[in-house]
Amino acid sequence: MSPSEQIIPHGHVLRYTLKERLTHWVAAGAYIYLLMTGLAFWSPWLFWVAVILGGAPLSRMLHPWAGLIFFAAVWNMYVMWAPQMKHTDVDKKWWKAVRYYSTNQDDKMPPAGRYNAGQKFLFWGFFWSAVALLASGVVLWFPERIPWNLRSLRYISVIVHPAAALFTIGLFLIHIYMGVFAERGAFGSVIRGDVSIAFAKRYHPGWYKEIVGDSSTPRK
Amino acid sequence: MSQEILRIQKISGHAGTVPGEDTQREYKVSKLIDTTTCIGCKACEVACMEWNDLPFGETVFNNTYQTMPETRWNYWNLILFNEHEREDGTLMWLMRKNQCMHCAEPGCLAACPADGAIVQYTNGIVDFQQANCIGCGYCITGCPFDIPKMNPKTNRVFKCTLCTDRVSEGLEPACIKSCPTGCLHFGSKDDMKFLAEGRAKQLRDHSNFPNAGVYDPPGVGGTGVIYVLHDATRPELYGGLPKDPRIPWTVKLWKGPLKWLGNVAMVGGLIGLFVHYLRFGPKDRKDEDIHPGGEKS
Numbered sequence: 234m235s236p237s238e239q240i241i242p243h244g245h246v247l248r249y250t251l252k253e254r255l256t257h258w259v260a261a262g263a264y265i266y267l268l269m270t271g272l273a274f275w276s277p278w279l280f281w282v283a284v285i286l287g288g289a290p291l292s293r294m295l296h297p298w299a300g301l302i303f304f305a306a307v308w309n310m311y312v313m314w315a316p317q318m319k320h321t322d323v324d325k326k327w328w329k330a331v332r333y334y335s336t337n338q339d340d341k342m343p344p345a346g347r348y349n350a351g352q353k354f355l356f357w358g359f360f361w362s363a364v365a366l367l368a369s370g371v372v373l374w375f376p377e378r379i380p381w382n383l384r385s386l387r388y389i390s391v392i393v394h395p396a397a398a399l400f401t402i403g404l405f406l407i408h409i410y411m412g413v414f415a416e417r418g419a420f421g422s423v424i425r426g427d428v429s430i431a432f433a434k435r436y437h438p439g440w441y442k443e444i445v446g447d448s449s450t451p452r453k
Numbered sequence: 454m455s456q457e458i459l460r461i462q463k464i465s466g467h468a469g470t471v472p473g474e475d476t477q478r479e480y481k482v483s484k485l486i487d488t489t490t491c492i493g494c495k496a497c498e499v500a501c502m503e504w505n506d507l508p509f510g511e512t513v514f515n516n517t518y519q520t521m522p523e524t525r526w527n528y529w530n531l532i533l534f535n536e537h538e539r540e541d542g543t544l545m546w547l548m549r550k551n552q553c554m555h556c557a558e559p560g561c562l563a564a565c566p567a568d569g570a571i572v573q574y575t576n577g578i579v580d581f582q583q584a585n586c587i588g589c590g591y592c593i594t595g596c597p598f599d600i601p602k603m604n605p606k607t608n609r610v611f612k613c614t615l616c617t618d619r620v621s622e623g624l625e626p627a628c629i630k631s632c633p634t635g636c637l638h639f640g641s642k643d644d645m646k647f648l649a650e651g652r653a654k655q656l657r658d659h660s661n662f663p664n665a666g667v668y669d670p671p672g673v674g675g676t677g678v679i680y681v682l683h684d685a686t687r688p689e690l691y692g693g694l695p696k697d698p699r700i701p702w703t704v705k706l707w708k709g710p711l712k713w714l715g716n717v718a719m720v721g722g723l724i725g726l727f728v729h730y731l732r733f734g735p736k737d738r739k740d741e742d743i744h745p746g747g748e749k750s
């Protein structure tokens with residue numbers, strides 16, 4: 234990621250390239266549609282959501298296609314980010330100190346790199362859930378094509394699909410909470426691409442060191 | 454068996470209780486199929502096509518009588534043939550009229566997410582309402598008898614209606630009317646059960662079928678279609694009739710505990726995060742000026 238690709242305002246550093254941001258929002262848009270239509274079929278009390286989104290048959294028709302878009306975007310994230318999401322020793326320490334993180338005592342946290350251990354967990358959680366959702370979703374897409382003697386595939390999928398979806402909903406809620414409410418500045422990073430130097434230093438000191446170098450003065 | 458047929462007893466994907474539930478009771482109806490007197494003439498198939506205006510599909514030939522392998526979205530009633538070799542080496546034709554069983558506890562209905570796409574009338578008939586169907590095919594997964602079939606053009610699911618339209622006018626289903634040997638009967642479940650048990654006893658006592666019995670599987674609460682079989686201990690011989698059909702346990706888990714757990718977790722999660730925000734608030738403080746736009750570093 235070269236900072237020169239984009240114009241960064243004074244006192245800021247680039248966190249997400251345009252490609253990364255686009256991928257994020259394709260995944261997010263598809264996910265929110267999948268979430269709304271999926272929940273409509275999950276509970277009779279939410280069936281009206283599908284009606285509002287153009288009718289339940291349409292939602293049923295488009296949900297799997299949105300799933301394919303979602304999976305493509307997640308796959309793209311995997312290609313872009315998987316090397317940065319490797320579990321490190323710092324991450325072990327991070328998990329041990331996670332209670333300080335969740336009580337806003339960030340000064341007591343080990344220095345995170347571009348991603349802290351929680352963000353890595355979120356990434357891998359979403360990635361493996363997306364794989365499970367795709368596999369079970371394809372079975373749910375064409376139940377009538379599954380031969381009778383392979384019906385256990387259908388029986389497994391009706392559990393795996395909603396269970397994986399529920400797991401991602403948990404991740405999703407925390408993700409939104411952190412990105413929008415708790416860690417102000419994070420939301421802007423995925424819109425405009427940059428974060429303030431203070432943000433980088435505070436939440437991702439390892440990463441900050443990496444991009445500015447140990448010796449140099451912060452890029453102005 | 455009057456207009457009361459239109460009173461609903463169970464309904465799929467409905468938020469809330471069944472409208473008008475249990476304000477009036479009715480006899481459960483039932484179809485009795487005596488496989489021991491079926492001659493495989495397929496008159497019932499023709500009657501079903503005629504009454505329900507279904508087209509005849511393409512047939513296959515593989516040296517058996519089974520010229521159509523299974524029911525289709527527009528072919529609801531099919532005789533399944535089995536050339537069964539008995540222990541003494543003699544051959545026996547086993548023929549079974551296959552169609553929706555109208556389960557008392559229908560797996561199709563339990564699985565269906567669409568409001569009112571599947572209903573069970575108070576007389577026990579399970580009926581698909583295509584106008585409300587969204588084409589998800591969950592019913593296919595819920596049914597232990599492989600009955601609901603999807604129309605690939607309209608993405609709507611169809612199956613035997615037990616001639617709801619005829620029954621509501623006090624008539625018997627079309628297939629019953631056509632049977633030349635009288636192996637098909639229609640009436641209240643109690644009467645059909647009585648008739649079937651009598652016939653099974655006759656087979657045991659007088660016809661050297663010691664295992665003869667009635668197929669009315671308790672795993673799905675009993676069915677609105679019951680069979681008399683020469684050998685009730687081996688229903689699989691009759692075109693793969695399941696021995697102990699049940700709603701798949703994963704379907705029950707999915708529509709039962711998983712639903713409740715999931716709902717509690719989602720609502721609990723939302724409340725938890727809200728309370729966390731009230732207690733701890735955002736990580737940065739205004740005075741630290743850490744969010745974008747802040748210049749201080």
Ligand code: HEM
Nearest residue numbers: 267268271272274275293296300366367370373374395398
């Ligand atoms: C990755 C590719 C995906 C495919 C191919 C797929 C496909 C399907 C299909 C065919 C169904 C059956 C009914 C319907 O269409 O709504 C379904 C249900 C559902 N999907 Fe997906 N889906 C995918 C991803 C997702 C994601 C990311 C979510 C996240 C929220 C999700 C949540 C749900 C839920 C909650 C249901 C309803 C389950 C129930 O009825 O209990 N799906 N999916």
Ligand code: SF4
Nearest residue numbers: 553554556560561596
């Ligand atoms: S046989 Fe299948 S389609 Fe018919 S009522 Fe039972 S579960 Fe439903």
Ligand code: SF4
Nearest residue numbers: 565586587589590592
């Ligand atoms: S396909 Fe089956 S389960 Fe889905 S809405 Fe239609 S009747 Fe209900």
